[in-house]
Amino acid sequence: MRSIKRLSLLQHLLFFFLFLFLILDLSELATGQQDQFVYSGFAGANLALDGTATITPDGLLELTNGTFRLRGHAFHPTPFYFSRAPNGTAVQAPQSFAVSYVFAIYCIQAQTCGHGMASVVAASSNFSDTMPTQYLGLINDHNNGDPANRFFAVELDTNWNDEFKDIDNNHVGIDINNLVSVKSSSAGYYDDRDEGNFQNLTLASYKMMQVWVEYDGGRRQISVSLAPVDMAKPTKPLLSTTYNLSTVLPDMVYVGFSASTGSFDSRQYVLGWSFGINRPSPAIDITKLPKLPRQGPKPRSKVLEIVLPIVSATFVLAVGTVVILLVRRRLRYAELREDWETEFGPHRFSYKDLFHATKGFKNKNLLGIGGFGKVYKGVLPKSKVEIAVKRISHDSKQGMKEFVAEVASIGRLQHRNIVQLHGYCRRKAELLLVYDYLSNGSLDKYLYDQEKKPTLTWAQRYKIIKDIASALLYLHQEWEKVVLHRDIKPSNVLLDDGLNGRLGDFGLARLYDHETGPQTTHVVGTIGYLAPELAHTNKATPLSDVFSFGMFVLEVTCGRKPIEPTSQGNQLTLVRWVIDHWHQGFLTDAVDTKLRGAYNVDEACLALKLGLLCSHPLINLRPNMRQVMQYLNGDMPPPDLNLTHMSFNIPSLMQNEVSVDDLRAALMV
């Protein structure tokens, strides 16, 4: 008995487990294994497909593939019990269900897009006896409205069809056995973010949108909503109606999609899909949805028609702007450069550097306006060296080569009393010379501009005279070749920090000399400082520089210009003025009164006599610069110059063209 009891206990247990197993197994079979599904992408999904429907390698359910007048269907492989409980018994109240899916429709022409797609709950998944185009793969041309069709569909119709009383070519409709919708609405949604206002949507815009189809079996309520994919289900559905679907659908239903194309290219995609019976449809994971393929014509046309023109216009504009800027920059910084200049390379400055150094030749940087052009202060960008840039307008090629050669050689001149010339730059109609910048400016300001500059003491003046003499000696006799200055005058003498005199502006006269040509008698230099012989020969010599130097010495000593108007309206030359004082026995009265008598009488007399000697109209009587230097340094006794030598009418000689013989005769008295 014990063993039998034990056995029966075992048997009971065995039967119990068997029974349990059977029940579970049966219930599994009865419910079609589940009461919900969700696809966030269809990669690997086992769907029943026909027609053009395929699952792309990316995991998209492609219902139609763009070929004309075809249809495609996709169904969940197993049916669901609609009018029965999961345990198989028929139920009084029909079940509720909910479908949701994400779709996108691509169309070449949105206005004539063919034809549409629909989500379907139907008695059968066999839609082989249907037609494409306006029939949407749901019916054929003779069974519209037939109760035997047994389907409940929600159409996304992108084609306006009179036969089925379509409201437009972009609508959502509830179709029950019949493509004349029970209810339909233009595509759109009631926007919860905008107080429930209606927003249009374009079905065939190839934008991802989500559809929710719900049937409440108890209330026989059908509601359909549509929204952009990134939005939650709108509170107010797009469509809602009451219909007893138990009169349409059998106990077992299939869930799926149908789609068709017409005469125009369209492709319908489902990206995600979920279904629930007696429960809401599970959420589709939007983040896991497959990517829509790039569509050929439309995005391309968008690119070609909108983006490309804009991009190319922008590109052309940008290139144009750059070209214009470059051209302007080129023009702005344009220079003249010729082959022969290569040998002067180190003396060549780029216009750009000079432009930046002088802040674009701003008036703020203007140091002065001289006979040859404007002078600007500048700071070289890299070396931070202070420079003075002289801008000379010059449009002749003639003489330029010789001039530049001279500039280059002048660049090699090194003397403490010479304004260092660093180099040059050539542009069309313009020559730029780069010099040392000297903070104290030119000597003429100190002689005549009492408001701006202090009067120089005698010692300072005498030092400057010696400085310039030393510079001229260097130019005429000490350097490897003779360099003529041709324009010695106080405005060409610059003062450095220690008020030492420095001679600047060499060779410019020569530049103009070349320009005027050999046949002209135009004399270069500055009136009042020009040696009289230049009027006849037009040939500058070291002694014509000496003449100018003599005038310079007189000017510095007397603080008077070479030619000044008299109260009678005549012109009185400085030479005449000095000689007149000498005549009257008071040579030193000619010394600048601004010195208030504070000067070395010997030095002043020497300066005056030397000045007269140097600016002697007779070339042969002028000393050379070495002699001048010796006089000034006291290495040689002052020249044996007495009034009788000078008492003839030098100014008249200078003004009237007197032959050299006449002069010599006059002087050799």
Ligand SMILES: *[C@@H]1O[C@H](CO)[C@@H](O)[C@H](O)[C@H]1NC(C)=O
């Ligand atoms: C579309 O599908 C049909 C039927 O499956 C096929 O004959 C046709 O070649 C396909 N068209 C394209 C463009 O893939």
Ligand SMILES: *[C@@H]1O[C@H](CO)[C@@H](O)[C@H](O)[C@H]1NC(C)=O
């Ligand atoms: C089947 O399920 C329904 C409700 O789901 C219940 O009312 C009925 O009693 C069940 N029948 C059986 C045989 O379990």
Ligand SMILES: *[C@@H]1O[C@H](CO)[C@@H](O)[C@H](O)[C@H]1NC(C)=O
């Ligand atoms: C689908 O239905 C048609 C008739 O409408 C039938 O000929 C065909 O065999 C059916 N296909 C399947 C797979 O049941």
Ligand SMILES: *[C@@H]1O[C@H](CO)[C@@H](O)[C@H](O)[C@H]1NC(C)=O
């Ligand atoms: C929606 O579209 C209809 C017709 O296409 C138009 O009359 C209506 O103004 C549109 N509404 C909005 C909010 O764009």
Ligand SMILES: *[C@@H]1O[C@H](CO)[C@@H](O)[C@H](O)[C@H]1NC(C)=O
């Ligand atoms: C719905 O239709 C079914 C089948 O015709 C019927 O049995 C049922 O009573 C109807 N339900 C309602 C609420 O009308």
